[in-house]
Amino acid sequence: MGKVTGFLEIEREEPRYEPASDRIRHFGEFTVPMSEGRVVDQAARCMDCGIPFCHGDTGCPVNNQIPDWNDLVYNGDWEEAARNLHSTNNFPEFTGRICPAPCEEACTLNLEDTPVAIKTVEQAIADKAIRSGWIKPLLPKAKTGKSVAIVGSGPAGMAAAQQLARAGHDVHVYEREPKAGGLMRYGIPDFKMEKDHIDFRVSQMEAEGVTFHYGVNVGVNSPLTDLQQRHDAVLLAGGSEKPRDVDAEGTHFNGVHFAMPFLVQQNRRLGGEDVSEEIQLTAAGKHVVVVGGGDTASDCVGTSFRQGAIAVTQLDVRAQPPELENKLTNWPNWAVKMRTSSSRAEGAIREFAAGTMKIIGNAKGQSRALNAPASIASANPLPGLSLLSRRTRSCWPSASPIRSTMAC
Numbered sequence: 001m002g003k004v005t006g007f008l009e010i011e012r013e014e015p016r017y018e019p020a021s022d023r024i025r026h027f028g029e030f031t032v033p034m035s036e037g038r039v040v041d042q043a044a045r046c047m048d049c050g051i052p053f054c055h056g057d058t059g060c061p062v063n064n065q066i067p068d069w070n071d072l073v074y075n076g077d078w079e080e081a082a083r084n085l086h087s088t089n090n091f092p093e094f095t096g097r098i099c100p101a102p103c104e105e106a107c108t109l110n111l112e113d114t115p116v117a118i119k120t121v122e123q124a125i126a127d128k129a130i131r132s133g134w135i136k137p138l139l140p141k142a143k144t145g146k147s148v149a150i151v152g153s154g155p156a157g158m159a160a161a162q163q164l165a166r167a168g169h170d171v172h173v174y175e176r177e178p179k180a181g182g183l184m185r186y187g188i189p190d191f192k193m194e195k196d197h198i199d200f201r202v203s204q205m206e207a208e209g210v211t212f213h214y215g216v217n218v219g220v221n222s223p224l225t226d227l228q229q230r231h232d233a234v235l236l237a238g239g240s241e242k243p244r245d246v247d248a249e250g251t252h253f254n255g256v257h258f259a260m261p262f263l264v265q266q267n268r269r270l271g272g273e274d275v276s277e278e279i280q281l282t283a284a285g286k287h288v289v290v291v292g293g294g295d296t297a298s299d300c301v302g303t304s305f306r307q308g309a310i311a312v313t314q315l316d317v318r319a320q321p322p323e324l325e326n327k328l329t330n331w332p333n334w335a336v337k338m339r340t341s342s343s344r345a346e347g348a349i350r351e352f353a354a355g356t357m358k359i360i361g362n363a364k365g366q367s368r369a370l371n372a373p374a375s376i377a378s379a380n381p382l383p384g385l386s387l388l389s390r391r392t393r394s395c396w397p398s399a400s401p402i403r404s405t406m407a408c
């Protein structure tokens with residue numbers, strides 16, 4: 001285990017962020033990495049539990065061997081920690097940045113509200129391994145002579161491609177977009193994960209024998225039967241992009257957009273792709289209302305601030321959760337409690353129990369206001385942008401009285 005008395009002596013610590021006033025001026029990552037010594041201190045807090053809940057069913061979805069690499073980091077063997085981490089996780093630098101870390105919720109120390117900073121240690125191991133040149137292409141000992149087509153190069157497609165290539169298969173990834181990564185590249189904002197991390201892994205995979213075919217939209221400009229004829233197996237690893245509309249009047253007005261086109265266009269811009277022919281979706285100079293309370297909504301909030309929104313209001317249909325969960329009834333499961341993402345902390349106004357009932361437009365077809373059953377003080381007549389990022393219809397309230405109207 002880490003230090004036997006580590007959890008008694010060392011406080012939990014997480015990396016700092018650049019101040020909000022600085023970080024909203026750019027789209028890059030804004031976490032200030034912790035020194036190696038401080039990461040070692042965090043790993044030292046791990047108690048190497050007899051039953052490591054961090055690693056079990058309620059914890060890490062990819063079964064990272066968390067107590068093992070905490071111990072290796074504490075003892076200074078970062079290279080072996082990286083090997084161990086990669087034995088369960090193809091891309092720990094991705095998960096170290098964007099995973100919500102159910103492992104920390106499940107950590108035994110979370111019973112005292114101070115879980116081991118598992119995600120911080122994971123990212124530190126992955127970043128050090130890449131910086132140190134320890135991540136090399138892993139070539140199979142023998143080829144199987146079998147060929148596999150993978151449709152989609154999101155995280156699932158990439159991980160499957162890497163594993164199948166290492167098993168000796170001839171792997172071809174078919175991707176509709178001009179670059180690999182799927183939602184990781186086109187949906188996740190750069191301020192959460194810069195895309196050179198994906199480029200690095202694509203290079204590694206190409207060196208391992210994976211062939212990427214870009215601009216191939218299987219089922220649209222390339223029949224699935226072609227792939228079936230050319231390959232021994234076809235793996236469908238595409239994501240779901242179909243948005244779910246808000247069940248409210250007025251979503252047809254100009255200025256109302258779904259979250260994904262908004263996020264994707266900004267990522268294309270930053271990635272140097274030509275978006276000049278598209279309708280420009282930008283929050284610059286606008287009052288923005290984000291409908292939705294999850295991670296996608298949070299990404300829209302952060303992107304809006306960076307584009308230069310005047311103000312951002314986020315409507316969450318759920319009631320405001322408690323600051324803290326009841327550990328004795330909830331642990332080690334994911335807790336419903338007040339969580340404030342870095343994007344929301346950049347100055348978003350949050351409203352809870354706010355179901356969008358109606359979007360109101362003017363004679364020119366421009367959205368002007370939004371009716372929601374929560375008490376919202378803001379009302380500004382400037383034209384704006386509404387971003388719909390709702391994901392679960394089940395949490396939508398039954399018809400609630402409209403108590404206020406806000407400009408959007």
Ligand code: SF4
Binds near residue numbers: 047108116
């Ligand atoms: S549950 Fe927490 S303290 Fe226990 S092994 Fe996992 S990380 Fe370490």
